[in-house]
Amino acid sequence: MKRTDVPQDGGLFDGMFEVQYAVDENGRYVLEESAGWEAKAIANSQFWQTVEEDIRQSIEEVRMGRSSPLRVYMALHQMDVGLLASHARFWRWQVRRHLKPHVFARLKPDLLRRYAQVFNVPLDLLVRVPENLEKWDFIHRLAHRYDPGDSAHAP
Amino acid sequence: MHLNYEHRHSAHCESGVTSGLLSHHGLPLTEAMAFGIGSGLFFAYLPFLRMGSLPLTTYRSYPGRIFAKATTRLGVQIRRQRFRDPDAAMAALDELLEHDQPVGCQTGIYWLPYFPPGMRFHFNVHNIVVYGREGTEYLISDPVLETPMRCARDDLIRARFAPGPMSPRGHLYFVTQTPAATDRSTAVLTGIKDTCSAMSLPVVLFGYRGIRFLARRVAGWQERLGSHRAAQHLGNLIRMQEEIGTGGGGFRFIFAKFLQEAAEMLKEPRLEECSSRMTAIGDRWREFALMASRNCKGRAHETESYAALADILRDCGNREREFFQDLSKLVGELRRPKQS
Numbered sequence: 001m002k003r004t005d006v007p008q009d010g011g012l013f014d015g016m017f018e019v020q021y022a023v024d025e026n027g028r029y030v031l032e033e034s035a036g037w038e039a040k041a042i043a044n045s046q047f048w049q050t051v052e053e054d055i056r057q058s059i060e061e062v063r064m065g066r067s068s069p070l071r072v073y074m075a076l077h078q079m080d081v082g083l084l085a086s087h088a089r090f091w092r093w094q095v096r097r098h099l100k101p102h103v104f105a106r107l108k109p110d111l112l113r114r115y116a117q118v119f120n121v122p123l124d125l126l127v128r129v130p131e132n133l134e135k136w137d138f139i140h141r142l143a144h145r146y147d148p149g150d151s152a153h154a155p
Numbered sequence: 156m157h158l159n160y161e162h163r164h165s166a167h168c169e170s171g172v173t174s175g176l177l178s179h180h181g182l183p184l185t186e187a188m189a190f191g192i193g194s195g196l197f198f199a200y201l202p203f204l205r206m207g208s209l210p211l212t213t214y215r216s217y218p219g220r221i222f223a224k225a226t227t228r229l230g231v232q233i234r235r236q237r238f239r240d241p242d243a244a245m246a247a248l249d250e251l252l253e254h255d256q257p258v259g260c261q262t263g264i265y266w267l268p269y270f271p272p273g274m275r276f277h278f279n280v281h282n283i284v285v286y287g288r289e290g291t292e293y294l295i296s297d298p299v300l301e302t303p304m305r306c307a308r309d310d311l312i313r314a315r316f317a318p319g320p321m322s323p324r325g326h327l328y329f330v331t332q333t334p335a336a337t338d339r340s341t342a343v344l345t346g347i348k349d350t351c352s353a354m355s356l357p358v359v360l361f362g363y364r365g366i367r368f369l370a371r372r373v374a375g376w377q378e379r380l381g382s383h384r385a386a387q388h389l390g391n392l393i394r395m396q397e398e399i400g401t402g403g404g405g406f407r408f409i410f411a412k413f414l415q416e417a418a419e420m421l422k423e424p425r426l427e428e429c430s431s432r433m434t435a436i437g438d439r440w441r442e443f444a445l446m447a448s449r450n451c452k453g454r455a456h457e458t459e460s461y462a463a464l465a466d467i468l469r470d471c472g473n474r475e476r477e478f479f480q481d482l483s484k485l486v487g488e489l490r491r492p493k494q495s
Contacts, residue, residue, distance in 0.1 A: 019166040021408035029412035039448035043393035046451050086318035142273045
């Protein structure tokens, strides 16, 4: 890659620069700061779309009474059952059980606290579908950065 | 407490940490040199290992190897520690900082609060250097960021003990002794030779064979997975190639810079030639990423089908095959007169 070809498209994050290796006019390698490459930002944006889709689906599942609120926190933190199990120090089958609403409703505070610690939320919030999702707006923004038209607004 | 540690903005965390720590201990080393001597370049396509339901593809060697190999080959003594107990892990870190020792730490990037939330994902082999402490805040040189950062003790504990695959378990490492004299040319040649063998491993999923295998798979993705899933698989490839700290083209450009430096050090113009060839291969990888991203976005031309993508990959694989065979021969020649 030539020094002049180092992309400066702006990635998903404004003001973040990364090091890119490129050759100058004399064929010598130099380190250039790159403001991002669109091709890469598209791939990243696509990744956030899958996260967003998972969150949307999780909220629906909880609303329909098919999953416990744990499911939403899991989606927000990009976790699957295995990852959550290792964070909360449970077996996978236990987490799978706790994802059932009726099991989750009877869960002892001691066990709930382990999940609350992982997600860093107070206990009373953990047992409901999270309502204040402002903290997670960035996911929507990143996921729709490259949509046709101007939909990269903050919701 | 504040060590005089020079922060260097690097393309890749592990080679950045290696270069930073060794330079601090009086062995000035560029990131590319650290990457090359540590034989960081690799390729593997491991569809049976999944990251978030997508097949694992890597353009680099196994995490931790760059530091291990580079220090061994340069005759540098290091120490590593892992811990069960977070308090013990932090106490050990404090103690080392007390003795003016910058410390390399393996961390889970998801729990490092100084990254913008959109850059955080569950990845447990991110390397950073801790070089000081002020009260309960640690001073951190994160090679992939432009400036040094700060991190609260509790957050650092969380990052150092992030559970999940490849959990760091408090893993820290530091340089204990540097040799009086280092034989850099031997280290460089060993590094190149090792990379050549790794890229030519007789396993279908590794090295240039892995690239060609991936090409065959990519050709069939759209039929086998459907457009949506296929696009996700492609996006994942782009991310692995360009996003996971690579300096561009799946580490191919860093490696080309390493070869250029090696050519200068060994006064061997043929290595310079190899460097340009590697740059051209890296450019080809970038072409692949660009075309793949158009497919992700549904903006692809008719000529930019999955078959066309597979053709580029196959070309990359074939070129790397030839390249590493030639490089291996060249290095063999360069090593021989030494032994006689």
